[in-house]
Amino acid sequence: MTTTTHPALELAASDGRTADSDKDVDRDAGLAGSALAVRGLTVSYGTKPAVFSIDATVPKASMTAIVGPNGAGKSTFLKAVLGIIPRLSGAAYVDGKPLETMRRAIAYVPQRASVDWDFPTRVRDVVTMGQFRGLGLLGFIRPAHRKKTLDCLERVGMADFADRQIGQLSGGQQQRVFLARALAQDAGLYLLDEPFAGVDAATEKAIIDVLKGLKAEGKTVVCVHHDLATVTDYFDHVLMLNIRKIAEGPVSTTFTGPMLQETYGGRLATAHIDQLKLD
Amino acid sequence: MGAEFVQLSLTPILIGVLAAIACAIPGNFLLLRKQALIGDAISHVVLPGIVAAFLITGTISTWPMMLGAAGAAVVAVVMIEAIRRLGRIETGAAMGVTFTTLFAAGVLLLEQTDTSSVHLDVEHALYGNLESLIWLSATGWTSLWDPVALADLPPELTRMAVTTLVIALLTAVFWRALKISTFDEGYANSIGILVKTIGFGLVIVSAVAAVAAFDAVGSIIVIAMFICPPATARLMTNQLEHQILWSIFFGAGSAVAGYVLAGYGPLWLGSSNAVSAAGMIATVSGLVLGIACLYAPARSRVTASGN
Numbered sequence: 001m002t003t004t005t006h007p008a009l010e011l012a013a014s015d016g017r018t019a020d021s022d023k024d025v026d027r028d029a030g031l032a033g034s035a036l037a038v039r040g041l042t043v044s045y046g047t048k049p050a051v052f053s054i055d056a057t058v059p060k061a062s063m064t065a066i067v068g069p070n071g072a073g074k075s076t077f078l079k080a081v082l083g084i085i086p087r088l089s090g091a092a093y094v095d096g097k098p099l100e101t102m103r104r105a106i107a108y109v110p111q112r113a114s115v116d117w118d119f120p121t122r123v124r125d126v127v128t129m130g131q132f133r134g135l136g137l138l139g140f141i142r143p144a145h146r147k148k149t150l151d152c153l154e155r156v157g158m159a160d161f162a163d164r165q166i167g168q169l170s171g172g173q174q175q176r177v178f179l180a181r182a183l184a185q186d187a188g189l190y191l192l193d194e195p196f197a198g199v200d201a202a203t204e205k206a207i208i209d210v211l212k213g214l215k216a217e218g219k220t221v222v223c224v225h226h227d228l229a230t231v232t233d234y235f236d237h238v239l240m241l242n243i244r245k246i247a248e249g250p251v252s253t254t255f256t257g258p259m260l261q262e263t264y265g266g267r268l269a270t271a272h273i274d275q276l277k278l279d
Numbered sequence: 280m281g282a283e284f285v286q287l288s289l290t291p292i293l294i295g296v297l298a299a300i301a302c303a304i305p306g307n308f309l310l311l312r313k314q315a316l317i318g319d320a321i322s323h324v325v326l327p328g329i330v331a332a333f334l335i336t337g338t339i340s341t342w343p344m345m346l347g348a349a350g351a352a353v354v355a356v357v358m359i360e361a362i363r364r365l366g367r368i369e370t371g372a373a374m375g376v377t378f379t380t381l382f383a384a385g386v387l388l389l390e391q392t393d394t395s396s397v398h399l400d401v402e403h404a405l406y407g408n409l410e411s412l413i414w415l416s417a418t419g420w421t422s423l424w425d426p427v428a429l430a431d432l433p434p435e436l437t438r439m440a441v442t443t444l445v446i447a448l449l450t451a452v453f454w455r456a457l458k459i460s461t462f463d464e465g466y467a468n469s470i471g472i473l474v475k476t477i478g479f480g481l482v483i484v485s486a487v488a489a490v491a492a493f494d495a496v497g498s499i500i501v502i503a504m505f506i507c508p509p510a511t512a513r514l515m516t517n518q519l520e521h522q523i524l525w526s527i528f529f530g531a532g533s534a535v536a537g538y539v540l541a542g543y544g545p546l547w548l549g550s551s552n553a554v555s556a557a558g559m560i561a562t563v564s565g566l567v568l569g570i571a572c573l574y575a576p577a578r579s580r581v582t583a584s585g586n
């Protein structure tokens with residue numbers, strides 16, 4: 001087994017470094033005004049890069065969609081930004097400061113299918129998890145915490161389900177519980193992984209209303225989004241990914257036919273990098 | 280049922296109960312993390328560790344053996360991780376390879392060396408020596424208040440009691456972080472919980488439980504108690520807090536029932552020989568799990584989601 005980094009990745013990593021030092025001034029200017037800034041992010045499972053040298057800047061109080069075909073590395077991108085999986089290279093900044101120091105300001109909603117919903121717990125317990133930072137390891141759950149849990153459930157229309165077993169929820173209800181847990185964190189930046197995947201129309205409406213409410217409060221929302229038909233309705237900013245960044249910018253000017261073609265049609269890029277792995 | 284019970288049965292039962300609880304508590308989390316085999320792996324690799332400790336020190340005193348067993352557990356965890364990474368195979372398979380290899384190595388070591396003079400053999404490794412952990416200087420229930428008699432309690436009891444207490448305390452203190460990271464590791468990570476540390480700590484605690492229990496009760500009980508009481512408990516409730524309590528109840532209950540059945544069951548059946556308490560305790564825990572599969576309230580969760 002080879003443990004060395006693939007030459008292509010080394011190249012990219014060093015490329016990133018040079019680019020960084022050349023454009024330090026630019027980069028810092030971008031950081032300060034952004035809710036989330038990602039610089040030179042590369043992630044690889046084994047020798048196969050899943051996300052490749054990505055720079056991205058998410059404006060404050062925007063609704064940003066991350067789009068790209070299955071396996072494009074969208075979930076990987078979010079997880080690596082959050083430091084959930086190790087980065088080969090790159091860094092992430094929240095409000096211009098290293099993300100690692102800003103965890104309190106970030107709420108993450110993982111892909112619904114990433115957990116086992118047969119886990120023995122109730123809806124209210126899951127939402128209470130969102131208050132972990134305030135509660136700490138041993139803090140008592142006081143009436144204020146309970147009220148907050150119920151308020152967050154109320155916002156997603158799930159207050160009646162507080163004592164329900166999570167295994168007894170429909171997919172849409174599970175998704176709303178996940179959103180309620182994120183709301184309980186009182187974050188400024190929300191990172192959601194496919195919050196609309198496989199949910200009913202009522203849930204989709206409930207979720208988009210909550211997200212638009214967050215935006216109206218000046219908070220920033222970033223969603224991995226699979227439904228191209230709703231991108232222009234729901235979002236104002238877009239990041240198009242297919243292992244590499246294809247494009248980013250306002251939806252009106254960036255979410256265009258040619259760009260979509262390149263993001264989705266250009267399977268060649270993926271196949272090409274797959275091939276690199278073999279030799 | 281007085282003096283004789285206290286002298287011959289009380290301490291083995293208590294040790295069995297404590298060993299069951301010490302393994303059952305972390306077993307709940309291993310089960311929910313789909314890592315139940317880690318308990319199995321650890322209890323297998325404890326054997327070569329103990330044999331190696333014996334070969335080095337030449338005695339079967341407790342501390343070298345505990346250290347040997349703990350060392351072997353660490354070697355196993357590292358081996359599993361290395362095989363998984365280098366061989367690019369899934370964790371379950373890596374564990375399977377690791378624990379069969381190390382257990383086989385332990386058996387080979389045992390057979391190749393002159394350990395027959397001391398009570399260290401394969402049978403001991405599997406079944407422990409629960410029946411021999413008696414309280415000789417006890418004269419009846421009043422001995423429980425007699426400092427002289429108490430001083431003569433089998434050291435396994437004290438060791439098991441301290442281990443169980445520490446495990447229960449650690450579980451209580453890290454409860455919230457353990458629960459969140461077991462349910463949703465990615466999310467736990469995103470809110471700053473050190474999920475790697477928690478996961479590693481869980482394995483260490485399991486190893487400590489296995490090593491402490493192994494000496495007294497053998498690996499059969501250890502393997503059974505990591506899996507059967509938590510699995511049974513999961514079928515009784517849909518709430519983790521209650522599941523832990525149920526698993527303690529089933530673990531302790533199996534230990535008591537198994538010990539009594541092993542001692543008196545054969546007599547009732549007309550046979551004069553008692554059977555191995557460890558084997559019977561493990562069997563009881565398995566039977567209870569079987570019954571729970573058929574009748575327990577939270578067993579049909581998939582159908583329950585339809586209403």
Ligand SMILES: Nc1ncnc2c1ncn2[C@@H]1O[C@H](COP(=O)(O)OP(=O)(O)O)[C@@H](O)[C@H]1O
Pocket residue numbers: 045050068069070071072073074075076077
């Ligand atoms: N844990 C993992 N180990 C190995 N490969 C992975 C892992 N997770 C994802 N991948 C691979 O990385 C690529 C990107 O995955 P992912 O980020 O989930 O894509 P997306 O979310 O855009 O569908 C895919 O080819 C996937 O198979």
Ligand SMILES: [Mg+2]
Pocket residue numbers: 074075076111
């Ligand atoms: Mg994904």
